[in-house]
């Protein structure tokens with residue numbers, strides 16, 4: 001924790017105030033204010049966009065100076081979208097069980113912010129805390145700590161309600177520690193990371209096997225990614241949408257939610273220092289058989 005601010009009392013359903021989307025952006029605006037003010041912000045953002053264009057993900061995410069800029073620019077739209085996803089009936093039902101959630105490739109903080117906001121509606125009464133474990137191959141710890149302290153301060157979420165954890169590891173080089181973390185989770189997420197793993201096809205398929213092997217029967221796997229051509233993976237002469245790799249494993253996974261293309265459009269009139277784009281994504285929520 002970088003800053004210790006007093007944590008106000010948790011107000012449950014009312015924690016986000018009257019305008020939930022604006023409340024999420026207020027957290028990000030506060031946590032990212034320093035990054036947005038830095039003089040080379042626009043220049044660095046431009047460099048990140050160019051690296052995305054040539055699919056040089058290591059060039060983006062393994063350069064520490066890019067991380068605060070990435071979070072300020074890309075996390076708002078995703079945090080709003082993930083809030084929307086996690087306030088749906090199925091995911092609220094899962095959140096009410098106060099699960100251990102393992103978020104793979106989640107260092108930039110969209111999952112931490114979006115799931116925490118949605119949890120405010122599911123934390124009635126007493127019980128063990130929800131755990132949100134963010135995992136990534138790059139060291140996002142200082143950004144995640146700032147987001148955590150801002151969330152606790154703004155929404156009054158204490159350690160008795162949500163515990164936050166972070167670990168570093170490469171999803172393309174699976175270790176026994178990562179396997180054991182996955183197998184402890186009741187919900188495992190891979191949101192806007194699975195496509196990127198296909199820069200190394202063999203190890204991306206090993207990742208699929210790791211999910212099959214380690215998500216326990218009855219537990220859930222949530223896969224969300226771009227619905228556009230970015231999710232089209234070439235294998236030999238054929239192209240597949242990345243969700244097809246998991247859809248083809250029907251003997252292991254029962255689909256609970258399944259949509260190939262969905263728009264998330266944020267409300268009008270939201271205030272944030274940078275523009276916020278709408279998002280088109282696919283979603284799969286599987287239950288391990």
Ligand SMILES: C[S@@+](CC[C@H](N)C(=O)[O-])C[C@H]1O[C@@H](n2cnc3c(N)ncnc32)[C@H](O)[C@@H]1O
Pocket residue numbers: 057061074075078104105106107108109110111135136137138169170171172191192193196197
């Ligand atoms: C497009 S960002 C998405 C971040 C976050 N899940 C979200 O939805 O905003 C991809 C994330 O995956 C991470 N990542 C990329 N390759 C990875 C790998 N091989 N192992 C673990 N994390 C990886 C990056 O550091 C980055 O945080």
